[in-house]
Amino acid sequence: MKPRQIFQIFGIPVRVDGSWVLIFFTYIWIISTVYLPGFTPGLSRWLYFVFGTLTTILFFTSILLHELAHSLVARREGIRIHHITLYLFGGIARLNREPSTPKGEFLIAVAGPAASLGLGGCFLLVELGTASSHTVPLLQPIFHHLGWINIILGGFNLFPAFPLDGGRILRAFLWFRTGHHTNATNVTLTLSKWVGWGSLGCGVATWTSAPQFALSSLFFGVLLLSFLATVKPTESTALPLTPAPPESHLAAPPAKWFATTFVSLEPETPVSEVEVLRKQFPTCQSCPVIHNQRLYGLLNLKALPLNGSTTGTTPVREFMEPVQESFFVDSRSPLHQWEAAALRNGFGAIAVLDADGLVVGFVNLEQIRLYLTEK
Numbered sequence: 321m322k323p324r325q326i327f328q329i330f331g332i333p334v335r336v337d338g339s340w341v342l343i344f345f346t347y348i349w350i351i352s353t354v355y356l357p358g359f360t361p362g363l364s365r366w367l368y369f370v371f372g373t374l375t376t377i378l379f380f381t382s383i384l385l386h387e388l389a390h391s392l393v394a395r396r397e398g399i400r401i402h403h404i405t406l407y408l409f410g411g412i413a414r415l416n417r418e419p420s421t422p423k424g425e426f427l428i429a430v431a432g433p434a435a436s437l438g439l440g441g442c443f444l445l446v447e448l449g450t451a452s453s454h455t456v457p458l459l460q461p462i463f464h465h466l467g468w469i470n471i472i473l474g475g476f477n478l479f480p481a482f483p484l485d486g487g488r489i490l491r492a493f494l495w496f497r498t499g500h501h502t503n504a505t506n507v508t509l510t511l512s513k514w515v516g517w518g519s520l521g522c523g524v525a526t527w528t529s530a531p532q533f534a535l536s537s538l539f540f541g542v543l544l545l546s547f548l549a550t551v552k553p554t555e556s557t558a559l560p561l562t563p564a565p566p567e568s569h570l571a572a573p574p575a576k577w578f579a580t581t582f583v584s585l586e587p588e589t590p591v592s593e594v595e596v597l598r599k600q601f602p603t604c605q606s607c608p609v610i611h612n613q614r615l616y617g618l619l620n621l622k623a624l625p626l627n628g629s630t631t632g633t634t635p636v637r638e639f640m641e642p643v644q645e646s647f648f649v650d651s652r653s654p655l656h657q658w659e660a661a662a663l664r665n666g667f668g669a670i671a672v673l674d675a676d677g678l679v680v681g682f683v684n685l686e687q688i689r690l691y692l693t694e695k
């Protein structure tokens with residue numbers, strides 16, 4: 321079943337996976353028939369059900385807030401968010417592009433676990449407050465559960481292995497220390513495999529002494545290794561190193577940016593030809609779609625569904641985002657306006673137009689920021 325959109329928050333569509341509905345009701349069932357009666361026995365079945373539903377809603381709200389934290393920080397880094405999809409123990413925020421700096425990657429990755437740990441702490445504080453309350457006897461177990469589940473969620477996500485947030489934090493750190501995105505990715509992938517095998521070893525070693533822990537450890541190891549088996553280290557070279565084309569002069573004044581040729585596409589170009597472009601400029605994330613030097617739209621190269629025979633002949637214009645105000649700037653406008661537009665449009669780059677409205681350049685956020693800091 322395809323994920324369905326249920327609502328929007330901060331302009332971000334929130335979707336649920338087909339399996340999620342089943343999980344939602346199973347969660348209500350476990351909380352209201354096992355957990356709550358075990359904690360506070362002797363109450364009416366309806367009361368357990370009402371509070372079980374409330375707990376489940378708050379639990380999934382917590383997951384949503386975790387993903388929202390990732391998304392809102394990503395947006396501040398100039399990355400557009402396509403949607404958030406909720407699954408069992410987490411969600412996925414689909415970003416328009418990868419962060420272009422280690423700092424950006426770190427901030428986006430750490431935001432989720434920070435939100436979960438913070439929420440967990442808040443719920444536990446509320447539990448303390450309700451512990452002495454005898455008027456509503458089910459409030460304490462609810463906040464106890466929500467507090468710990470959020471702390472577990474936040475802590476688990478900090479595990480230094482892909483695809484968890486901790487893996488991204490580790491990569492950001494290595495990327496920051498070495499300056500090599502690809503190497504950082506490959507080292508993190510290797511370490512993630514060690515974590516996976518270590519987890520399996522841990523499960524085997526504790527099989528007789530702590531079977532419950534052993535089972536979850538084995539389960540985590542298998543899950544991690546099966547995910548890592550699908551990721552090839554070489555693929556990571558497709559991730560952006562620096563989005564700036566190699567020939568661009570980062571420290572040069574803006575006028576020189578226009579002298580540099582930039583990658584662009586015609587609206588009618590078949591999408592199959594984009595693959596050539598992507599191979600030629602592996603660090604290029606997006607490009608303007610131009611006809612007769614007029615801007616038609618921007619194209620996110622990373623999000624194109626390539627290698628599919630049905631999409632091969634489809635023209636590029638079907639995949640581009642039609643031109644909007646935030647896609648371009650006047651070449652005479654101040655640089656901070658360029659930066660603002662590149663942040664706002666979600667592409668992290670902008671087309672530069674001359675006085676006649678003709679496209680004379682395509683500049684990305686990193687170029688602008690580097691220029692601004694060096695000035």
Ligand SMILES: [Zn+2]
Nearest residue numbers: 432433477485
């Ligand atoms: Zn996360």
